[in-house]
Amino acid sequence: MKARIEVFYKAGVLDPEAKAVGRALGALGFDAVTEIRQGKVIELSLAVESEEEARHQAEAMCEKLLANPVMERYRIDLIPD
Amino acid sequence: MKARIEVFYKAGVLDPEAKAVGRALGALGFDAVTEIRQGKVIELSLAVESEEEARHQAEAMCEKLLANPVMERYRIDLIPD
Structure with missing residues (x-):
């Protein structure tokens, strides 16, 4: 069983x-980026x-x-083998 | 349009x-982890x-x-607005 965890800053956190x-993308000329x-x-x-045990752990x-x-907030996706 | 980019080390790269x-997870007693x-x-x-322009950029x-x-290898997923 695989658990895939994504961790992002919460909204409003710098x-x-x-x-x-x-800034680096802008300096390279990628000015279509409006948010990152x-x-x-x-x-x-x-x-x-079990999936239940995987999620719990x-x-x-x-x-x-x-x-x-x-x-930070996180999201867990389980991927059965 | 959103582009979602995932970047992972290539297989075999330490x-x-x-x-x-x-190691830290093991030290906390999470011994069910076999790979990370x-x-x-x-x-x-x-x-x-266009999606084409988004993928190209x-x-x-x-x-x-x-x-x-x-x-590293990367994967790009496009998410239309």
Whole structure:
């Protein structure tokens, strides 16, 4: 079973890295970019018996390590083998 | 039009960040994790006239800035408004 976790800043939180990428794209002449958001995606292979167990573990991983609950939100998609 | 770009290391390229996350998850007792991959996801809003133009620009952005062609591969998904 695979868990695919996406972590993005919450709306309203300043994203300096995305701003820097936006400026760099503008400097390269890509002026069609009106908005940019950047996040991380983590793909985990899990040795678990059920989707329920996979979701439970993935949520606990997000809460404890993979996402900062104050500034970030996360989304979990499960991909059966 | 939105372009959603995912950038991952190519197979075989060492991913120290993913390794560190894997170790940290293990230390927190998450021992069901058998494999971990980490990448970035960039969502761009583009003021363009066609999907073709959006794909062309997104590919050029990847080749010039967003992905390291030696070590990384990227995937582009277009999301019409």
